[in-house]
Amino acid sequence: MAAPKKRETRKSMKQPAWITLEGGFAVRHCLVQDISTAGAKLTLQDAAALPATIRLAFARDARTGRLCQVVWRRGASVGVKFIGK
Template sequence: MAAQKKREPRKLLGRKAWITLDGGFAARQCVVHDISSAGAKIRIEGAASLPARLKLAFARDARTGRACQVVWRRDNSAGVKFV
């Protein structure tokens, strides 16, 4: 019998955040829908055009935030895992 993969508990958030691309340039506003210790679901216009790696922060300051890898994209939502 295969072991079931447990998903990290997620906390609903609905909080404004920013993603930064290109080494700290091009800050874009998004909304963090939910978050866990492993990753987050974000809502952002043009999610399909997000690069594979970005930084997610709750302040617009490009020096803050967590490095992320995009693991899925759907309409105006994307799932990221923290790396």
């Protein structure tokens, strides 16, 4: 039997950030609740309307940030995993 998967250590942040959709359009403000090397927990209005892939940045510049895949949604919160630069 495989060993249980160990969860990455998360750092609490509560820092403002921006989500960019489809090539730099539709910038949305969010709050990064916590972050690890593998992903982050975000809160934002209308979290259910996010597509499966987004870009998360700490500056409002669409060319910066990390490409993310949404892996779960609960109310105003979403969990993302980092999938690229």
